[in-house]
Amino acid sequence: MDVQTWTYIIVGVTFALYIGIAIWARAGSTKEFYVAGGGVGPIANGMATAADWMSAASFISMAGIISFAGYDGAVYLMGWTGGYVLLALLLAPYLRKFGKFTVPDFIGDRYYSKTARTVAVFCALIVSFTYVAGQMRGVGLVFSRFLEVEINTGVIIGMIIVLFYAVLGGMKGITYTQVAQYCVLIFAFMVPAIFISIQATGHSIPQLGMGGTVSGSDVYLLDKLNGLSTDLGFAEYTAGKKSMIDVFAITLALMVGTAGLPHVIVRFFTVKKVKDARKSAGWALFLIAILYTTAPAVSVFAKVNLIETVSNKEYSSMPEWFKKWETTGLLTFDDKNKDGKINYYNDKSKDEAFVAAAAAKGLAGNELTIDNDIMVLANPEIANLPNWVIALVAAGALAAALSTAAGLLLVISASVSHDLIKKMINPNISEKGELWAARGAATVAVVIAGWFGINPPGFVAAVVALAFGLAAASFFPAIILGIFYKKMNKEGAVAGMVVGMLLMIFYMLKFKFGIFDGGKEAVAGLEAKWWFGISPEGFGTVAMLANFAVALTIKTFTPDPPQEVQDIVENIRIPSGAGEAVDH
Incomplete structure (x- = not known):
């Protein structure tokens, strides 16, 4: 069977599984909708957390970034993995003991202020919509290539699927759906990685294959990739090109942003006890590490295969996968010197001799443009793996994107229905009314998320990285100070969140979108103007x-929080006697 038929079969079966689970585990109460009734086991919750955590950025985009950034791409591995450890050890148990369904709920009660709750809701919506934009783009990208529909159509199909099981099942349905999605995505990521590792190096373990020698020779795979890269005018794959300050800043932003992500934090409210929250965090870390330690190997295999397949080859001899990715617009060939060959090289190399030599050969500039996000998806095709493996990767990518999108949509709906309507606008709303409000908010959120997917602000991992930056700028200081500094007050926390969020939004608009400097076309020239x-x-x-500086400064000039709030903070740091999550 061809790739498209296999894709219809495998994706159709997995979608039927997700929808069936959503119907079976549909939510009948607000507690089931928000935190799955607080009764999920540690292993199941660990799998669901891993699926929630490993979004389209992890599955589709991370290895793609590492393929093109090389050593510098390691910041995503370090930041996201380290961030999860930080979340699991430093925040999750304490937030779980506090017993609130959402991050705005924690901030609203801890800082005894409707203003604090409102600011937190605004921040949660900004973070979640930025994050979900990356997921919907991933969904559209997969459907575009493998079901051969327009990207916009692919996004709409994804919206309908997510809407069905997120709105019907709530957190209960999403949790058990995510268990299935973890199984699909990890199988889909590992199978082609193992195939290609054996093919390229003879090792069945991809991590060993990346550090091994090429089959039939004494040349190490990384040495071969370094040579292929320098021959094309690029820096060595294993050489770092980013400044140390930027590497440090990105890594730390991703780490602390992780610890402030609302859709990940809420997962620790779905278990019965604090001890179970710790156990599920451990399971999730182990399950996440399987993919995260494999991604660098996949990036190396993909880059080597791509260069050897396309560089200086006749365009007319390109395999079918090349032409099909061209139709998506994510891979483009422009024959600048009209020689019929794909001249893929770094025409902006700082090595003047290399550029001069290229010009002397009659080359008129780089002719191949490749979107980072296609590398994982195209990798099995480039390596000539069986069609069912190619289709499996499509199903895995969809599982990764849809699982995280569902979790984010639940955060958005809970922020609106629970934190705004229930806690502020209409405290007397019935449970049934609140449940319908949550489902209505999720429906609106899906439509907005779909618009972001159709009009994405960048490739998947870059968009997601911005969401982490927004979470770091807004939530992390308020949560950390709320847990570990009992005299932190509402004035300081609110001022810090507002300043941090506005500063991050301004910087994004200025240097990512060029809003103040000539639009997106001018962004490439703004790198020299980056602050610090x-x-x-x-x-x-x-x-x-x-955020920290403003919060602590304002706190010194304003009153301490009420004694009962300080007592609550003291209590949540005592690791005993925690019962089920309750809505006070």
């Missing part, structure tokens, strides 16, 4: 520090 040499993806670190 820090990219938009890393600026969450600066905005977070500004």
